[in-house]
Amino acid sequence: MAYEIDKPEEQWRAELTPQEYHVLREAGTERAFTGEYTDTKTVGVYSCRACGAELFRSETKFESHCGWPSFYDPADSSAVELIEDRSHGMVRTEVRCARCGSHLGHVFAGEGYPTPTDQRYCINSISLRLTPEEG
C-alpha cells in the first residue's frame, strides 16, 4: 500500500529520535505509564509525530487506567488505518497513521468502558504530538 507521505527508512531514522523511530517505524510500544500524554487533560489536537497529520482530539480522550493515552474515536476515521496484527501470539488491530503508515498503537473493542463507541484506541504518547488549543 502506498502512503501519501512515503520516505525511505533512512530519512525517517534521521528525522526521528531513536525512541520515536522504534515505535513509529518498527511498531514498538513505549512502556506503560511512561508516556508524556498518559494522563494529559489539556484541550487540543493530537497529531502524528512523524508527519503531522491530525489524528485525535482531546474531547475523545478518556481515563482508561491502562498506562497509555486512550481515545474512543479518531478525529476523522479516514485519518487512521486499521490492520490485523497477529504478532505476539494474539490477534489485535493495529492503528497506523493513514498518511504516512507510521505505527500509533492498537484499538480494542467491547471492554465495557463507558464511552460512546465502546472502543479504546490505545496509542503511544511518543507517536503523537499535542497542540494545545489557543486561549
Ligand SMILES: [Zn+2]
Ligand atoms: Zn503520520
